[in-house]
Amino acid sequence: MLENKEKTVSVYAEANPNPESMKFVMNISLLPDGQSVDYANLESAVESPLAQELFNFDYVSRVFIASNFVTVTKSAGIEWVKLIPELRTFLKSYVEAGGPIFNQGFEVSKPATGGEAHGEASEGDAAISKKVIDLLENYVRPAVEQDGGNISFKSYKDGVVTVHLQGSCSGCPSATVTLKAGIENLLKRMVPEVTEVVADGVTV
Structure with missing residues (x-):
């Protein structure tokens, strides 16, 4: 699985059609192109330390990780304007510090043919x-x-x-x-x- 060694990581937030979700795009690779993983709760995120850390924010209800972005879905009732700076700072610091995205040896399941x-x-x-x-x-x-x-x-x-x-x-x-x-x-x-x-x- 890919590891991130770069010292400077940029993260920007991008809205999408789901008002409860926000896409955080980075200038590094988290997964090979075309691969992704979706975690509906903390229990399902056992192979991703990054997702587990995100679920520690009490407003995070879902985490989706793809090639160069993380989509975070929040609980209703909280405005994104208050959450985006906190999540951007966390993601930037975590990845720059070399925090693991996935456990060693983890591989994404191949899509069906x-x-x-x-x-x-x-x-x-x-x-x-x-x-x-x-x-x-x-x-x-x-x-x-x-x-x-x-x-x-x-x-x-x-x-x-x-x-x-x-x-x-x-x-x-x-x-x-x-x-x-x-x-x-x-x-x-x-x-x-x-x-x-x-x-x-x-x-x-």
């Missing part, structure tokens, strides 16, 4: 799944990542694509609109066999 996701899936379903995965990876995921989140393919069956949304997308008021008006329309247009897109793990 058509074959892995289906096992007994028909050859036709596997081919459709591959088309969907390619579209998600090349067109959808970069845009979702810009907003501090991530999207991954979970399954395809009988015309229904199931995806998993992470980071700022989880609990975002506009997530279902984006899913239906954006992602579903794109996939239905590009892959005619797709009739619907649903999200696993989205809180609405």
